[in-house]
Amino acid sequence: MQCPETILVLEDDLLISRLLTKFIAPETRRVLVASNVAEGLEILRSNHVDVIFADIHLPDGNGISVIREALRIHPGIVSVVVTGDPSLESAIEAMHLGVSDYVKKPFNREKIITSLRRAISRSEVKKLMANRETDPSVKPENDLFQQADARFIAVSDSMQEILSLINKVSHLDIPFLLQGEIGVGKKALARHIHQCNGTLQTPFTYINCATQNSGRQFYESVSSVLVQTAEQVSAGTTGKGTVFLEDIEQLSLSDQKQLLEFLGEHATGGHSCSVMYEYPFRLIAATTKDDLEAEVKQGRFHRGLFDYLSLMPVKVPPLRERREAIKPLGLHFLRQLGSVWDFKNKYSHDRINETEWQALINYDWPGNVHELAAVIFRIILLNDCLGVTNQLKQAQESSGADKAETISIPVTGDFKSMERHMIKEVVKLCGGNKTTAAKTLRMHRRTLYRILNQGKQDQDMHQASIS
Template identity: 30%
Template structure:
């Protein structure tokens, strides 16, 4: 883990200055605040794994500030500093979750000792997070990461509904991790050793893909094909964006759920199935029901247990943990030596609203790791639509067209991918067809490597 950024909250400027001086000599980045309000405002703008907090502040009791820090950022280590040292205050602070305790006046050596212990604790905590993720499932590349109240409630619901065989409807915006939730439910069920089949209802030949067909049932049917419902037998089928199914396929799916059997296209022989259904949507299906474009009986059949996934903008306290998770993941995958992220870069991540949610954050950080030349991600490594206008190093003093910025970035990513269009499209977070149209539009040439 890289050296953590540190926030010092103390009303005495001399204390802030002395701590800042000692810690900066040790290689840490330090921010200071003289009041509780200033400190909490800085915490909203950036992620601080370590905080030095004075118990005697002009606008709020330090114990109350400690409580708020523990509630809003439970993974942050707080070191109490005070000139009013007593066993009682130390014990109270420790009970509230403070990591350590320093009494004024303290020496530089005392600061170095306590900070060294705190960093070792942070390193151990992060290692445990990664080990737990790895041990849960060697076949699982991603996990549901977060310490926010909404994510903890989501994990609790998953633990309750998983062991049942109830049909689940996962509701959430694109990029929030609906398939991750579906896989987590499957893993905690009695069907965990059975197949998990994911179906994107927005990109399939519905009837043939879901139900399968027999040889000779139509022109081009040269062999019998098993549908996804049959392949999921005894396991779980995940129907992503179920709102995209036509009314005709909705009727067939409802019948399959009610009868627990399917019939291949071109066959009259029913096949018994035993499956669990998990569906997902980013649409208001009840509104679709009222409009007559989604069957009401199917809606109630699939939404026995509805689960709402919060958008990332509503759980910004998880951005720090998610960022470090993705940095660790892609630094290893890309064989890069990126170990952390600067306070300024983290501030940018926290301030952005992430319309593409966790998927967009992951893409931004993967690109940042690929583009970074250092051991920390800096603001200039970040690229997403909201900060294009602030990239002064790209646009100079004169305004530039958005298309010019996009053209330059696509060319740069294509060069990083050594002309591999599939890899470049993945890094850019778009499909190959979209990339191809952009290359033609901007007249960008690339090697023949696909």
């Protein structure tokens, strides 16, 4: 049965163009053909096109530029790149444009049909999402993006940007590296990526690297899971699932190397560029390290594995940097508890009053979303929101006092530089107020300014001497 989509084939090689048309025509209603950029743009402007198969290198321009213009003309269009000269640069550029697939020449019919059906499926999802935006009453049950968003709360601008990026590239079988503090929601985000890929019925495999024994036992336990997933995909018993490796930095260097070797053994595509490889599963890794590349430079993380994982890094901000999300998340947890403990959702708001919500919003949440969930649970369990919020205030004030009494002083350098460093630290602790800092140090304000200014003059003289 033909689908109602119109497909544009943009290819300057006549034989390849005919072959693509031969493969695609039985699967769709109409196939349009262009051999250069000018013809392609003319067709796009005069016809509604749902999917475009585009070569990168064309006689009068670049296929990527045509895809970019096609998205402007038809915002819902889905594109597939077909090229005989793949490169990392073009693959990344295509990825940022939301390309559905990246096909390397030579290809076979099976590959083209698979890419076509994936593109058509994505086109249908885009249409459903567009209908939902124009008509809020439209809530299709098979809208995977809607189902995924329902499970992941994103209120702040930073999280909305992350979700926008993920929704744009999640259909590509590329690895993700999720970075963030403990409890920020990396596992929930990994599940969101899994669901956005249209894989609600395929397996989501979770492996905590911190609990894995190093050496041969690690390789056997982890590889058995990955091999089983690969075999199920090859046998057709399941679609491509997701393997989520939490705390990837906890693996020893030898285990990291074994993991990289395993990925190489089960990749197909035969190209040195990892984005061109096809794997029987999507790999998502998570780390609590702010700068994993620094671990690479210090020899604590494998360079090859870092390069593979960092193709699509996502930094998840801590809860204290997105305070506008605290109340919506708290209400979400209240509703979840309500369904378990059978109290009505309409009473969720009454469990915590506005003053208490403000106390929760002002708290810094060192345990992030996980700590918020635990606190909401405690509030419901004890039925004492005021008591719980007061405990949080006291804990934060105690933590702040401890920080105020502690500053770091370098143990190298002369006494004057150590003195200046100490003064700068106290000024920071006083919120930049030099008068308050001088009182804290029991020092005259002019003395404080003189020491800081002398340090600046010494630095300027040093810069002048080396320039």
